[in-house]
Amino acid sequence: MKRRDFLKSVVATAALPTLACSRKTTEQRQIRWTGEAYRKPKQSRVAVLSADRYGERLEAKVLEGLALFALEVKDKNVVLKPNLVEYDPQGVINTHPLLIAATVSAMRTLGAASVSVAEGPGHRRDNEYMLTASGLWNVLRDFDVAYVDLNHDRTRAVKLATHFTNFGTLQLPETILDADLLVSMPKMKTHHWAGATLSMKNLFGIMPGSVYGWPKNPLHYAGLEQSIVDINGAISGARFAIVDGIVGMEGNGPIQGTAKNSAVLVFGDDFVAVDATCARLMKLDPLKMGYLSDAAEFLGNVERNAIRQLGEDPAGLEQDFEVLERFKQLKTISA
């Protein structure tokens, strides 16, 4: 039976600690999340700002976006989690290093106690190459920023309050767990397994290869979309997303697609709402994306009327992202 055919059920009110969600199959009821996993705000805020190039004014753009949320950064240890996947001479696959540099600078301007960059690439084990070929090495050096290879970070077991997979616990990097503020910085891309990869899918990269291998195969075995939801449910600290949609990727993403000049930056503290907004900017239906639909039950908001748009009107900034045939159904927007 397809997950879409499962019946949503359960639960009384969002505030009850016993709150749980389940979907009923013909044979069993499976609890997929418990009350302590519930973080869905009544209303979320997402800001879309136009930005047509990777240039000097990026820091001002980032500061403008952060100001819309009055984000509290002073004296905090900030960890930036970009999307660093592959050799990327055209700046299409990875979060652009100049955006990372601008964010480092903005966080320091706002008084962050420390800013580091952390990533755990899933295919390439050659981190030196990933850093130098992506251009990130020069940013780390020029801005004197620490880089943490999450594939080899110390880990702690985190008991899950979500059960979309059967993991029960996840081994997560201490750098992520101990961050005062985690900033997910994905590239706005289509994805050949998940439909789109945005701030939630970007957290796949925090999973340590020293535990989950290269690629992080047990997570795929457990279900890519289910793993995305469980990973996001496991991170309970403060978070923020800055999506690099200046140049995105359409088609056979996340690596072999083609560049899409979408000229936006997207900001928000509810990853579900940020990703739903990005999906709409890409002219994809977020409610038809499995992990967003699941996360909308308890982690954040997908529906338009539950997301207050800050910044510019996203309607005028939409771009029609091509998708693979298998994701054509995402192109029919219903919400």
Added chain:
Amino acid sequence: MIRDITDSLLKDRNPDGGWGTYADRPTNVEATAFALMGLAAGLEASSDQSPAAIASARERLFALQGADGSWPLIEGQAASPAATAVAIIALSGFAGTADQTLDDSLRRAAAWLTPQEGDGAPWVKRFLHKWVPELSVVEADPDLKGWPWVAGTWSWVEPTAYAVLALKRAQRGGYAPDAVGARLEEAERMLYDRMCYGGGWNFGNKKVLGAELAPYPDITALTLIALQDHRASTANVQSLHALKAASDDNTSGLVAALTIICHSLYNRDDSAARTHLTGSFEHTGFIGDNKVRGLALLALGDHRRWTTVVETKPRDRR
């Protein structure tokens, strides 16, 4: 450079005698094994502290080995085929000295590693591969099993290449069980099946959703090292060309060190890789990666003590 790499390795050594992948990280069998090989590779500029570090690294590896003969990548984790393979490779360089502890360790490790294998594909994937391959998401023969990173998951190229080299080394030293021959045969077929179009290897997929994927030079060099006893085969020659093309674009310490070893075993000119190794160390210091530091010393030293395997009759598999 050799002295600087050696000093940085010794500086980052954990109190338990092992190395984390980076300083202040928990001891990691892969990093420890390469650091051990690098320090023991017989370079004249090695530090006076190297002998003690070599001895304690060996002891640390023995201590981390499980009762079943396996090693975890990091203490406390599940048994790892890749970590076990790298530990075998490292310890195999000290074999032949009538060291009972070493011999027992290698024998138990090879016995554990030999029957480990990647997960089988469900019947649907096997059916598609056989009868409608164009509908397969990933182009790979699902019946060929190498070794996975994590037990119960798919076979990948890098752990398989490590395991093939390790078991050939164990076979050469007389430590491998009888079943190793059939296991190596299947694993080699799996590696050649996963070879990218045009030669070379990446993490393990040559074609996904109809799109061909490019080889990675580090994985290509490592796999060629594991398959050195087929050096005259068309596939290996093609992959050597792919390695040259890919390593022109990638000048990391990891790629340079593995390429030096590979080219040495294949009697090829390694001068470009040596230049890249120096450049990488000067530019990034190998980003503080202890595995790469050890590998670099190994590449510059007497690596054959750890990397050569029994020569078999060359055959063309493709």
